Amino acid sequence: METSRKNTVDLEEFYAYIEHVRSYNDAVFEATAKTPKAYARHYGCQQNVSDGEKINGMLLHMGYVLCESPEDADLVLYNTCAVRENAEDRIFGNVGALKHAKSQNPRMVVCLCGCMVQQEHIVEKIKKSYPYVDLLFGTHAVKSFPKMLYSRLNGESRQFDITELKGEIIEGLPVFRDGAVKAFLPVMYGCDNFCTYCVVPLVRGRERSRDPADILNEAKALVDNGYKDITLLGQNVNSYGKNLPEPINFSSLLKKIAGIDGDFRIRFMTSHPKDCTRELIDTIAAYDKICKHIHLPVQSGSDRILAAMNRRYTRADYLALIDYAKEKIPEISFTSDIIVGFPGETDEDFEDTLSLVCKVRYLSLFTFLYSKRVGTKAAEMDDNATSEEKSRRFQKLLDLQQEIGSAKYAELIGKNIRVLAEGTGKTGDEYLTGRSEAGVIVDFIGPKEKIGEFVNVSITGALNWAVLGEINNESRDK
Ligand code: 5AD
Ligand code: SF4
Numbered sequence: 001m002e003t004s005r006k007n008t009v010d011l012e013e014f015y016a017y018i019e020h021v022r023s024y025n026d027a028v029f030e031a032t033a034k035t036p037k038a039y040a041r042h043y044g045c046q047q048n049v050s051d052g053e054k055i056n057g058m059l060l061h062m063g064y065v066l067c068e069s070p071e072d073a074d075l076v077l078y079n080t081c082a083v084r085e086n087a088e089d090r091i092f093g094n095v096g097a098l099k100h101a102k103s104q105n106p107r108m109v110v111c112l113c114g115c116m117v118q119q120e121h122i123v124e125k126i127k128k129s130y131p132y133v134d135l136l137f138g139t140h141a142v143k144s145f146p147k148m149l150y151s152r153l154n155g156e157s158r159q160f161d162i163t164e165l166k167g168e169i170i171e172g173l174p175v176f177r178d179g180a181v182k183a184f185l186p187v188m189y190g191c192d193n194f195c196t197y198c199v200v201p202l203v204r205g206r207e208r209s210r211d212p213a214d215i216l217n218e219a220k221a222l223v224d225n226g227y228k229d230i231t232l233l234g235q236n237v238n239s240y241g242k243n244l245p246e247p248i249n250f251s252s253l254l255k256k257i258a259g260i261d262g263d264f265r266i267r268f269m270t271s272h273p274k275d276c277t278r279e280l281i282d283t284i285a286a287y288d289k290i291c292k293h294i295h296l297p298v299q300s301g302s303d304r305i306l307a308a309m310n311r312r313y314t315r316a317d318y319l320a321l322i323d324y325a326k327e328k329i330p331e332i333s334f335t336s337d338i339i340v341g342f343p344g345e346t347d348e349d350f351e352d353t354l355s356l357v358c359k360v361r362y363l364s365l366f367t368f369l370y371s372k373r374v375g376t377k378a379a380e381m382d383d384n385a386t387s388e389e390k391s392r393r394f395q396k397l398l399d400l401q402q403e404i405g406s407a408k409y410a411e412l413i414g415k416n417i418r419v420l421a422e423g424t425g426k427t428g429d430e431y432l433t434g435r436s437e438a439g440v441i442v443d444f445i446g447p448k449e450k451i452g453e454f455v456n457v458s459i460t461g462a463l464n465w466a467v468l469g470e471i472n473n474e475s476r477d478k
Contacts (some may be wrong), residue, residue, distance in 0.1 A: 009143045009168075009170055011172050013147075014143055014146060014147075014173075017146035017147040017149075017150050018058060018061045018062050018146045018174075020146075020150045021062040021063070021146055021149055021150050021153065022061070022062050022063040024150065024153050024154075025062065025063040025064070026063065035063070035064075035065050036063060036064050036065070036074045036075065037064060037065055037066075037067040037072055037073045037074050037075070038059045038064035038065070038066055038067065038073055038074065038075040038076075038077065039066070039067050039068070039069060039070045039072070039073035039075070039076045039077070040052065040055060040056055040059060040066060040075075040076075040077040040078075040079065041077070041078055041079065041094075042055070042079040042114075043078070043079065043080055043081040043087060043090075043091070043114070044080070044081025044082075044083060044087060044114070044115065045081065045083070046184055046231065046233050046269065047186065047189070047204075047233055047234075047235065048079060048080075048081055048114055048115065049184065050184040050186050050233055051079060051114070051139070051142055052079045053175050053176055053177050053178065053184065054142060054173045054174065054175055055077065055079060055113070055142065055145065056176040056178075057173065057174030057175045057176040058145055058146055058173070058174055059075070059077075059176075060174070060176050061174050062146060062149070070094075070097075070098060070101055071101050071104075073108065074105070074107060074108055074109065075108065075109045075110075075111065075149075076098060076101075076108060076109070076110050076111065077110075077111040077112075077113065078091055078094060078095065078111070078112050078113075078114075079113050079114040080112060080113065080114035080115060080116035080117060081114065081115055081116060082114075082115035082116040082118070082119060082122075082199050082200075082203055082373070083115070083198070083199065083200065083371075083373075084368065084371035084373075085371045085372070085373075086371070087116070088116050088122070091112070091116060095110070095112065095126075095130055095133065096130075098110055098132065099132055102132045109134045109135065109149065109152060109153070110132055110133050110134050110135070111133075111134065111135040111136070111137075111145075111149070112126065112133055112135070112136045112137075113135075113136070113137045113138070113139075113141075113142065113145070114138075114139060115138075115139055115199070115200070115203040115204065116203075117136050117137070117138055117162060118138035118139050118140070118162055118202075118203035118204075119199070119202070119203060119374065119375070120162070121374055123136060123160065123162055127158075127160070131158075133158070134152050134158055134159065135148050135149060135152055135158070135159045135160075136158075136159070136160045136161070136162070137159075137160075137161045137162070138161065138162035138163070138203070139203060139204050139205075140162075140163055140164065140168070140205060141161040141162065141163055142170075142173075143170050143173065144161050148161060164205070168208070169189065169208055169209075169210055169211075171210075171211075171214050179422075180225075180226060180227070180452065181226075181227065181228050181229060181420065181422050181451075181452050182227065182228070182229040182230075182231070182420075182422065183222050183227040183229070183230050183231070184231050184233050185215065185218055185219060185222065185230050185231065185232050185233065186210065186232075186233045186234065187209065187210055187215055187232045187233060187234050187237060187240055187250075187253065187268075188207060188208060188209040188210060188234035188235075188236075188237065188239075188240050189204065189205070189207075189208055189234070189235075190204045190205040190206050190207045190208055190235065191204060191206075191207060191235035191236055192206055192207040192236075192239070193235075193236060193272060193310070193312075194310060194377075195299070195309050195310055195311060196308065196309050196310045196376060196377035196378040196381070197309060197339060197342060197370060197371075197373065197376055197378040198373070198376060199373040199374075199375065199376055200235055202375050202376070204235065207235075207236070207239060207242070207243065208243060209234075209240050209241050209242070209243060209244050211244070212241070212244075212248055212253055212256060215232075215253065215257070216256055216257065216260075219257050219260055220260055222264075223260055223261075223262040223264050224262075226452065227264065228263065228264045228265065228420050228452065228453075228454065229264065229265055229267065229420050229435075230257070230264060230265070230266050230267070231266075231267040231268065231269065232253075232254075232257070232266065232267070232268040232269075233268075233269065234268075234269075234270070235270060236270065236271075236272040236275060237250050237268050237269065237270065237271060238250050238271050238272055238275035238276050238277070238280065239272070239275050240253055241253065249277075249279070250268075250280060251277070251279045251280050251282075251283040254266065254268070254280075254283050254284075254287070254290060255283060255287070258287040258289045258290055263454065264289065265289055265290070265291050265420070265437065266287075266289050266290050266291065267291045267293065267439075269295045270295055270297060271294055271295060271296050271297075272297075273296055273297070273298065273311070273313045273317070273318050273321060274311065274312045274313045274317075276294070276296060276321055278324060281321075281324060281325045281328055281329070282328065284325075284329060284332075285328045285329045291437040291438070291439075292329050292331050292332045292333070292437055292438065293332065293333050293334070293335070293363075293437055293438045293439055294325065294332065294334055294335075295334075295335045295336070295337075296318075296321075296322075296334055296335075296336055297336050297337035297338075297366075298318055298336050298337075298338060298356060298360075299311060299337060299338060299339050299342075300338065300339065300342065300345070300349065300352070300353050301315055301349075301352040301353035301354070301355060301356030301357070302315070302345070302348075302349035302350075302352040302353060303315050303352075304344075304349060305342050305344070305345055305349050305352075308342065308343070308344060308378075308381070309339075309342060309378070310377070315352065315356060318356070319356070319359060319360070322334065322359075322360050333362075333363040333408075333438035333439075334360055334361075334362050334363065335362055335363055335364050335365065335366070335439065336360070336362050336365055336366070337365075337366045337367075337368065338353060338357075338365055338366070338367050338368070338397065339368050339369075339370050340353075340367060340368070340369055340370065340390060340393050340394045340397060341369050341370040341383075341385055341387075341389075341390030341393065341394070342370045342378065343370070343378055343381035343382060343383035344381060344382060344383065344384070345370075345385060345393075346385075347389075347393075350393045350396075350397075353397065354396065354397065354400055357397070357400055357401065357404070358400070358404070361404050361408065362401065362404065362405075363405065363408055363438055363439070363440065364401070364405055364439075365397070365401045365405075367394065367397055367398060367401070369390055369391075369394055370390070402464070405464070406462070406464060409440070409462040409463075409464070409467055410462045412440070412459045412462065412467050413459050413460065413461065413462055413467070414458075414459065415458075415459050416456055416457070416458050416459075416472055417436050417437075417442070417456070417457055417459060417469075418436065418437065418454055418455075418456055418457075419434040419435065419436055419442045419444065419454070419455055419456075419457045419469075420434045420435060420453075420454055421433075421434045421446065421450045421451045421452065421453055421454075421455055422434045422435065422451065422452075423451055424448065424451075425443035425444070426443060427443040427466075427468060430445050430446075431443045431444060431445055431446075432444055432445075432446045432448070432450060432451060433466075434455075434457075440466070440467055441465060441466035441467070442457055442459070442466065442467050442468075442469055443466050443467075443468050443469075444457045444468065444469040444470050444471060445469075445470040445471065446470065446471040447471075450471065455471050456471065456472050456473065457469040457470065457471055457472065458470055458471075458472040
């Protein structure tokens with residue numbers, strides 16, 4: 001088993017390259033009295049968005065300002081996702097559209113990074129068909145970005161780095177977080193589960209956990225800096241700590257973070273049901289700071305399909321866990337991921353998924369049509385259902401969840417719930433917006449000075465994407 005290895009990169013060298021790029025930009029842009037602009041987009045899961053916050057941190061340190069249009073940019077960067085084919089198609093479309101922009105501004109540097117480019121067949125395609133891509137680095141090479149950029153700016157050839165990872169964790173990279181209220185905090189990287197449909201273990205490497213002291217220090221700094229909503233991130237947070245020199249489990253980590261003084265709340269994702277313990281549920285129940293919400297991807301309600309997916313739990317195991325959580329924490333809410341049209345899924349299997357959804361009554365669902373991924377086991381499996389059948393099932397699931405979700409939103413009317421005011425709302429000028437502990441979007445009437453604070457909101461109405469309400473000073477309902 002691989003162990004975590006911290007800071008195998010030379011941070012001094014890393015920051016030296018950041019300075020080199022900055023000096024280069026100063027020299028080139030001084031004459032024009034302009035500031036170099038970077039257009040960066042980060043796609044996919046929270047983990048990738050969190051990597052994006054590090055990349056943005058590097059860009060700002062290197063003297064770039066972030067801009068909103070690729071046409072205006074001196075550097076364009078797409079941090080990609082590989083989980084489904086349509087995400088990859090979209091990136092190829094975006095990159096294709098840069099050909100013209102780059103011909104107008106030959107100094108523009110085009111960078112591709114993230115999960116998609118950690119795959120060899122994609123790298124080959126880009127090398128061959130997209131000659132105007134300057135830099136390409138995989139998930140394991142984020143730390144090489146300044147060095148690669150500096151080389152390219154100095155006229156060296158196109159730079160590619162998709163080296164395999166040796167169980168590395170890098171502390172001390174700069175981070176530029178979007179917003180000042182909510183923060184992502186990675187606790188572990190990679191995945192060892194090899195669900196048969198999933199490309200993540202192939203592009204993000206083996207599971208490795210950050211040192212609890214590093215996590216705790218970062219969490220304290222976030223709270224000190226006024227962040228009020230911290231989401232702990234990992235592909236499978238419930239296996240946190242297994243390979244550390246002093247093993248610690250996720251519940252213990254949560255308790256330590258919940259022990260930090262201050263008014264903030266903690267979320268986490270993603271929980272794999274096979275590793276979600278009763279102890280974790282007891283921990284959620286015991287600490288006010290931990291949101292009473294679990295994102296617990298079930299993927300399918302059919303035992304046959306769960307086995308073919310290598311999920312290593314049964315429908316009964318999953319439902320028993322849900323029942324335990326509901327009994328311990330009556331107000332708890334669940335969200336989930338479901339894949340429709342996995343190879344070999346029959347109407348009967350799909351009916352099992354529908355009946356499970358009815359039993360759990362999720363607050364919301366992320367539903368996906370199965371997408372074949374190169375290098376995964378499922379890509380070799382026979383797939384007999386037609387795309388019409390899959391689409392029909394998909395729509396049926398959406399309709400069912402719409403019904404359940406709307407009913408659950410309507411149940412909130414008349415309740416008084418705690419909301420973190422995050423910004424101005426869409427519903428009207430006097431509205432603010434925020435989320436409840438369960439993650440429900442709440443648009444509510446309240447003064448702008450409350451942004452960044454927790455407020456109690458009386459819920460007065462329900463839409464299909466949010467609930468509506470107004471600030472109220474009474475204590476909240478459970
Ligand atoms: N096809 C469709 N959905 C997928 N997911 C992961 N891989 C695939 C795939 N090949 C979904 C799973 C996972 C979520 C992040 O993406 O539901 O939980
Ligand atoms: Fe993919 Fe399964 Fe790992 Fe989640 S747990 S990242 S679905 S292999």
